[in-house]
Each structure stands twice: as structure tokens, then as C-alpha cells.
Amino acid sequence: MKTSIQADPLLEIVNTVRQNKQLPPVDAIRAGDHLRRDLGFDSLDLAELTVRLEERFAVDVFADGLVHTVAEVRGRLGQA
Amino acid sequence: MTLTPDPVWIRRPTTDRCLTYGDLLAGLAEPRLEYAPAVCPRNAVEAVWALGRAMALDRPLTLYDPLFTESERAALGATPDILAARETVAGVPIPEVITLHERVRAARNFRLTLFTSGSTGLPKSVSHGIDTLARSVREGGAHNRAVWALCYNSTHMAGIQVILQAFFNRNTVIDCFGLDPDRVVDAIVAEGVTHISATPSFYRLLPLGGTVFDNVQGVTLGGERADGALFGRLRRAFPRARIRNIYASTEAGSLLASEGDEFSIPPALGGRVRIRGDRLEVHRSLLGDGPLGDPADEWYDTGDVIEWAGRNPARFRILRRDRNWVNVGGEKVDPAEVAEVLRRHPGITDARVFARPNSVLGQILCAEVVASPGLREAEIREHLSHALNPSKIPRLIRLVGALPLTRTGKAGPLPHP
Numbered sequence: 001m002k003t004s005i006q007a008d009p010l011l012e013i014v015n016t017v018r019q020n021k022q023l024p025p026v027d028a029i030r031a032g033d034h035l036r037r038d039l040g041f042d043s044l045d046l047a048e049l050t051v052r053l054e055e056r057f058a059v060d061v062f063a064d065g066l067v068h069t070v071a072e073v074r075g076r077l078g079q080a
Numbered sequence: 081m082t083l084t085p086d087p088v089w090i091r092r093p094t095t096d097r098c099l100t101y102g103d104l105l106a107g108l109a110e111p112r113l114e115y116a117p118a119v120c121p122r123n124a125v126e127a128v129w130a131l132g133r134a135m136a137l138d139r140p141l142t143l144y145d146p147l148f149t150e151s152e153r154a155a156l157g158a159t160p161d162i163l164a165a166r167e168t169v170a171g172v173p174i175p176e177v178i179t180l181h182e183r184v185r186a187a188r189n190f191r192l193t194l195f196t197s198g199s200t201g202l203p204k205s206v207s208h209g210i211d212t213l214a215r216s217v218r219e220g221g222a223h224n225r226a227v228w229a230l231c232y233n234s235t236h237m238a239g240i241q242v243i244l245q246a247f248f249n250r251n252t253v254i255d256c257f258g259l260d261p262d263r264v265v266d267a268i269v270a271e272g273v274t275h276i277s278a279t280p281s282f283y284r285l286l287p288l289g290g291t292v293f294d295n296v297q298g299v300t301l302g303g304e305r306a307d308g309a310l311f312g313r314l315r316r317a318f319p320r321a322r323i324r325n326i327y328a329s330t331e332a333g334s335l336l337a338s339e340g341d342e343f344s345i346p347p348a349l350g351g352r353v354r355i356r357g358d359r360l361e362v363h364r365s366l367l368g369d370g371p372l373g374d375p376a377d378e379w380y381d382t383g384d385v386i387e388w389a390g391r392n393p394a395r396f397r398i399l400r401r402d403r404n405w406v407n408v409g410g411e412k413v414d415p416a417e418v419a420e421v422l423r424r425h426p427g428i429t430d431a432r433v434f435a436r437p438n439s440v441l442g443q444i445l446c447a448e449v450v451a452s453p454g455l456r457e458a459e460i461r462e463h464l465s466h467a468l469n470p471s472k473i474p475r476l477i478r479l480v481g482a483l484p485l486t487r488t489g490k491a492g493p494l495p496h497p
Contacts, residue, residue: 020461020475036260043285043409047440048475062439065313066287 010073013052017045031071053077089246090128090230090253093267097125101177101250104132109173113137114166120144120158124234124255128243134192135184135210137169142193143235147469148203155202156195177250184210184247191369194237196330206330206370214244216326216334222297223249229256229268231278237330238302242277261285268293275299276318277326279410280306281441288317295320302326303410304442305399306341327398329382332366342395355396360384406434409441411471418474421467422447427455432483433474447474448483455479 008029015025023040035041041049050062053073061067061076086102107113107129115137121127127143134141144158174180184190187210195203228246230253232239239257246253254271256264265287267273275298283301299314299321306325314323327336327343335353336343345353352363361379373380383405386396406413415433422431430450438444449460457477464473 019458036262043281043440044470044475046285047409047438047444050440051436051438051444051446051476060439066285068287 009056010053010070010077010079013049013056014039016052017041017048020048021045029070031069031074033070034068035070035073036068087250088252089132090125090243090255091271092123092125092255093259093263093271097123097255099125099129099132101180104129104136105174105177105180107133108136108171110171113169113171115139115169116163116166118142118144118158118162118165120146120148120153120163121235122146124230124239124253124257127234127239128253131192131240131243132247135187135190136172136174136180138183138187138189139167139169140189140191140193140207142205145195145203145233145235147233148195149467149469151467152203152469156205181248185214192240194235194240194330196370204371206368206372208333208368212333212366212368213240214248216241216328216337217245217248219248223251226251226274226298227272228253229264229271229273229276229278230254231256231264231276231282233257237328237333238277238326241326241328241334261287265291268296277302279303280310281409283310283314284440288313291317293318293321297321299323300326302328304407305397308341311340327360327384329362331368331370331372331380331382332362333368335362335366341397342389343398344393344395354379355386355394356381358385358387360386360398406443406445408435408443408445408471413445413472415445418445418447418464418468418472421464422449422460424467425451425455425460425463427452428460430483436476444476445472445474446476446478448478448480450482451479 011029014029018025018039026039033039035046050060054060057077059077061073067073067076086100089099089101089104091098115133116130117140119130119141121130121143130141130143144153144156148156174183191207191209192213193205193207196206226249228242228251230239230242232242234243234257243253254267254273256267259267268276272295274296276296277300280301281304296318297320299318302325311323323339325338325341326334328334335349336345352366354361360382362382364378364380367380385399387399389395389397406415415435418433419431422428422433428449428451431447433445433447435443436446457479460477461473
């Protein structure tokens with residue numbers, strides 16, 4: 001389990017944001033997961049997510065408008 | 081007994097929290113009332129109830145922000161005793177809301193005390209009478225049938241503006257503050273919202289998609305600078321709406337309004353707002369009562385920096401708060417205050433707090449911390465959460481060996497985990 005978490009940087013970053021707001025880590029993220037409803041992110045969390053993703057991937061996933069799901073984030077990161 | 085329908089003043093979607101104008105009048109008609117002069121409302125409906133009673137009874141009211149931390153509340157005097165205090169006052173039988181409007185316009189003892197972020201940490205109290213609070217209220221005509229979406233904290237100046245605009249027109253306010261953006265969009269449609277007032281950050285987060293909201297006639301932005309891309313998105317989603325930008329502050333209420341992002345100083349302000357250098361200044365006569373600047377100074381520096389758009393007539397854009405301030409989604413944060421709280425932790429020797437640009441909230445707060453070995457980020461976050469409300473807590477905290485020598489406030493790269 002540990003290695004699979006390490007293997008997906010997006011999962012790792014999602015869990016960092018969750019941990020900072022005292023939410024337990026998730027084992028996996030699915031393409032259809034909604035950032036707000038399924039992962040519990042509010043606007044401050046989404047802002048944090050964008051900065052951490054930009055640090056890692058040099059892509060601002062919110063630059064061209066809203067993203068709502070894990071699949072949309074991966075799409076903007078070119079991981080689709 | 082009147083046959084006039086009883087319009088709702090404020091309602092929270094998906095809950096049964098609701099206050100009608102008739103509820104307010106009925107509550108005032110008792111021979112003797114218990115009046116609460118200091119309130120920390122649990123929700124917007126409670127805030128509106130407290131405000132309505134204060135205005136109608138012509139009594140002073142202090143509204144504490146429920147998002148204040150316990151230590152902030154204690155320092156500002158919102159002790160359990162103060163919040164539990166009640167004054168027994170004579171009721172006022174008022175037959176109609178119209179009569180109440182006249183009464184409120186004439187209220188002289190009513191003063192509303194709100195709180196602004198102070199430049200040295202603790203929020204500062206500012207008190208206003210009805211003249212300042214209702215300065216920008218527009219009445220009659222198309223406003224008669226407006227339904228407002230409230231997307232601000234109801235204990236802040238921007239929220240009070242929406243609540244009073246609705247009050248003087250017997251309009252309904254739909255409380256959308258803190259709702260999930262999907263639910264806000266649902267509420268705009270389901271509740272027949274005609275006017276929305278919110279920060280640019282709030283609009284940026286609305287999942288507008290390709291939806292066109294034909295019912296919306298007014299879209300108001302305030303609290304932060306709005307970019308051209310956002311104006312474009314709003315024009316597509318709200319094609320029938322007048323899109324206005326408002327410049328308001330807790331210190332002076334609502335002052336400037338514009339279509340688009342270029343402001344000019346209206347003659348109605350009688351030369352009491354001016355630009356000095358590249359700073360926006362407000363004449364002391366426009367300010368509320370409170371510890372604002374040096375009382376000996378005739379002019380008050382708002383800390384807001386402008387950029388000229390044209391000289392004749394004079395037009396300008398309001399760029400940002402003075403660089404000491406960070407605007408996180410419309411919430412003003414003083415990085416120095418946050419750094420001070422960090423340094424209060426026994427395991428932290430030094431800290432610097434700064435902003436980075438962010439596509440979601442405009443700016444995001446970051447910190448670099450010099451800490452004793454073994455201090456974990458989670459402990460630092462725990463420490464901060466006791467002293468600061470969520471918008472003031474840095475989203476990125478980096479533990480460093482030493483702070484850079486030049487504290488320019490410019491962000492360095494973050495380490496990869």
C-alpha cells in the first residue's frame with residue numbers, strides 16, 4: 001500500500017491537503033471522484049491543491065477555469 | 081390584520097431557517113422586550129434578526145463575527161457575560177414595513193459596531209449610523225421585485241450592505257454564504273435570484289459551465305480586484321445583468337461603484353475621497369467611530385493602491401491593498417500578524433509569511449519557519465488553529481534552516497516532499 005501511494009504523486013498531494021485539515025488519508029482516488037463532494041475540499045483546499053500541483057508539475061490546473069473531478073485534474077496535468 | 085403578503089427577509093436554502101418582515105414586526109409588538117446589544121450570531125438569519133431589532137428599537141448593536149477565534153473574541157470583549165446581557169426595553173407596535181423604513185431612516189441612537197482587520201493583529205471595532213450603512217441603498221422601481229443572493233459573511237460590511245439593500249425594498253435575501261458552489265447555482269435558479277453580490281473569488285468558483293442565467297439582472301463584485309477574464313465569463317453567464325464593481329470598506333462603508341474595473345470619484349462624495357500619490361484616501365468625516373489612523377489627520381489612508389486609467393475625467397483601477405496586506409479570496413490578512421503568532425510557539429525561532437499568486441483565490445498564504453529539531457508541521461498547524469481563523473492559516477508551511485537575508489516577500493520555490 002505504501003508503495004502504491006508513493007507511485008501516484010496526485011494521490012500523495014491530495015492526502016497532504018486532507019491531512020492538513022485533519023481528514024484521514026484515502027487509499028485511492030478514482031477518475032470520477034469529485035474534489036469537493038468526495039474528497040471534502042473547500043475553496044481554500046482547492047487553492048492549496050493548485051499550488052502543490054504547480055510545484056510538482058509546473059501546471060496551473062485552474063488557469064483555464066474550474067476543474068471538479070480527479071479525471072479533469074489529470075487531464076490538465078496531461079495524465080489523461 | 082393586513083392582507084399584504086408577508087415577504088421573507090432572509091432564508092437559508094435547504095434548511096428551515098427563515099425570517100419574514102412580519103416575524104420582525106410581530107417580535108417588536110410585545111409590550112416589553114429583552115434586547116441583546118452584543119451578538120455573535122450562529123448564522124445569517126440570527127444576524128439579520130439582531131440587526132432588524134436594533135434598527136427598529138433605535139438601540140446600538142455590536143455584531144461579532146462567529147469566525148473569530150476564542151482568543152480574538154476574548155480580546156475584543158465578547159465574553160459570555162457580554163453576549164448574555166439583555167436590556168429590557170418597551171416594544172414598538174409598527175403596523176407596516178413602510179412605517180419601519182421611516183423609523184429606521186430617522187434612528188439616531190442606532191449604531192452598528194463591526195470589526196475590521198487591524199494592521200497590527202487584532203481586529204478593530206468601527207461603528208456606523210444608518211446614514212453611512214445605507215448610503216448606497218437604491219430604492220423603488222425594479223428594486224421592488226429583487227431577490228438577492230447573499231454570498232458574504234453577514235457580520236461584515238459587504239454582507240450588511242446586501243441585507244440593508246433588501247430591507248429598504250422589502251426584498252428577500254437567499255443566504256448562500258459558505259454553501260457548496262453547486263448548491264449556490266441550484267439556489268440561484270430555484271429561488272429566482274435576480275441580484276448577486278460576491279467577491280471575484282466566489283464567482284470564479286461557481287460552476288457556471290455553459291449555463292445562461294436569464295433571470296439575473298444585477299451582478300456585483302467587491303473586496304478584490306476582478307480580472308478581464310472573469311468579467312467575460314460573467315457576461316456570458318449573466319447576459320441580462322448589469323455587472324458592477326463596488327469599492328467598500330468596514331471603515332467607511334460603500335464608497336465607489338463602477339461598470340467594469342475603472343472607478344471615478346462621484347461628485348456626491350463632495351471631494352471627500354481623493355488620490356494622493358498612488359493611494360486612495362478617505363476624509364475622516366466619512367469614517368465610522370473607531371481607532372482608525374491618527375485622529376489628528378484629516379485624511380485616512382485606506383492602504384489601497386490605484387493605477388490611473390485616464391486623467392480627464394479621472395478614472396482609475398484599484399490594484400490591491402498596500403503590499404503589507406494579502407487578499408485571500410476577499411479576506412484581508414496581515415502576514416505580519418500570522419508571523420507573530422508563529423513566533424509565539426516555543427519551538428519556533430523565526431518565521432516569515434508571504435503571499436503567492438493563486439488562480440483560485442487570487443493569493444494564497446505561505447510560511448517559512450525556522451524551528452527546533454523535531455517540531456512537526458502538524459504541531460505548527462495545531463498551534464495556529466487556536467489563534468487564527470482559517471483564512472489566516474498559511475496553506476504551505478516550509479521548515480527551513482534559516483530565513484533568507486532579503487525579506488522581499490517574494491516566494492522561493494517549495495521543496496518537493
